[in-house]
Amino acid sequence: MKIFITGTSSGIGLGLAKLLSDEGHEVWGVARREMKSVKYRYSVCDITDHAQVSKVMAEMEEAKFLPDVVVLGSAILPKDLEGSFDYEKSAQGFATNYDGALIWVSKLLPKFLERKSGKFIAVSSTSAKRPDIKSVGLPASKAALSMAFRSLRLRYRPDNIKFSTVFFGPVATPVIPEFTTKDGGKKFFFVLSAAKAAKLLKKAIFGNRDKYYFPFLFTCIFRLTLWIPDRIYSKISSKLKS
Numbered sequence: 001m002k003i004f005i006t007g008t009s010s011g012i013g014l015g016l017a018k019l020l021s022d023e024g025h026e027v028w029g030v031a032r033r034e035m036k037s038v039k040y041r042y043s044v045c046d047i048t049d050h051a052q053v054s055k056v057m058a059e060m061e062e063a064k065f066l067p068d069v070v071v072l073g074s075a076i077l078p079k080d081l082e083g084s085f086d087y088e089k090s091a092q093g094f095a096t097n098y099d100g101a102l103i104w105v106s107k108l109l110p111k112f113l114e115r116k117s118g119k120f121i122a123v124s125s126t127s128a129k130r131p132d133i134k135s136v137g138l139p140a141s142k143a144a145l146s147m148a149f150r151s152l153r154l155r156y157r158p159d160n161i162k163f164s165t166v167f168f169g170p171v172a173t174p175v176i177p178e179f180t181t182k183d184g185g186k187k188f189f190f191v192l193s194a195a196k197a198a199k200l201l202k203k204a205i206f207g208n209r210d211k212y213y214f215p216f217l218f219t220c221i222f223r224l225t226l227w228i229p230d231r232i233y234s235k236i237s238s239k240l241k242s
């Protein structure tokens with residue numbers, strides 16, 4: 001299978017790209033950092049830069065690489081509420097987490113429609129469902145991405161183009177140091193390791209569901225607590241993190 005993944009220079013995306021290429025799938029990854037000696041095809045690309053995205057699209061066309069599945073994993077956690085509200089940081093969160101995902105949909109959807117098959121996977125987060133006292137841009141961009149995928153799913157289901165959303169709970173990756181030990185391990189039992197998260201994300205590639213929640217138990221409990229007011233939930237979760 002041909003799989004295109006954004007955000008393969010670290011964390012879950014890197015784990016997924018390695019896992020799939022080891023299994024013999026043709027993987028093409030992108031991120032901003034240089035990556036040396038990776039087993040899969042890799043292009044340096046800032047997904048917020050349309051010219052760089054077009055360049056990667058041209059490289060894929062040249063290599064006759066039309067993916068069967070596209071995993072939209074690149075994201076940043078804009079800490080735009082640490083002092084006063086920082087609009088620029090927040091906008092960067094949207095440019096990466098929302099526009100930086102939908103740009104690939106806009107480029108690849110016409111080709112998928114022509115072929116009459118294809119699947120897009122949005123890597124979202126439980127933070128799409130709760131506000132964050134340190135960030136406007138993360139929960140808002142993930143909520144927007146999840147909602148965009150609901151519209152796309154509704155519109156393109158008859159054309160056999162699939163839009164799945166994966167909602168992850170906490171994962172031990174560099175983006176959230178509160179969950180991660182110095183050697184990259186997980187700090188709490190309810191946190192997923194990046195390798196386990198990659199294995200779970202693989203289920204969404206080969207599965208048929210519209211939405212996935214990983215890990216199951218944590219996200220079940222999380223969803224059952226959605227009635228708790230934000231102010232109280234925020235206090236409980238910051239106590240748990242500290």
Ligand SMILES: NC(=O)c1ccc[n+]([C@@H]2O[C@H](COP(=O)([O-])OP(=O)(O)OC[C@H]3O[C@@H](n4cnc5c(N)ncnc54)[C@H](OP(=O)(O)O)[C@@H]3O)[C@@H](O)[C@H]2O)c1
Nearest residue numbers: 007009010011012031032033046047074075125168171173
């Ligand atoms: N860790 C968690 O607790 C958690 C929880 C829920 C959901 N998620 C989601 O899981 C996905 C992967 O996150 P992760 O935890 O594995 O974090 P990560 O290790 O920081 O990975 C993020 C990836 O996105 C890439 N990226 C960021 N900005 C980019 C840009 N402008 N252009 C291209 N690539 C860019 C980064 O590469 P470069 O810096 O090299 O560009 C990196 O490869 C994200 O969508 C995240 O929101 C994570």
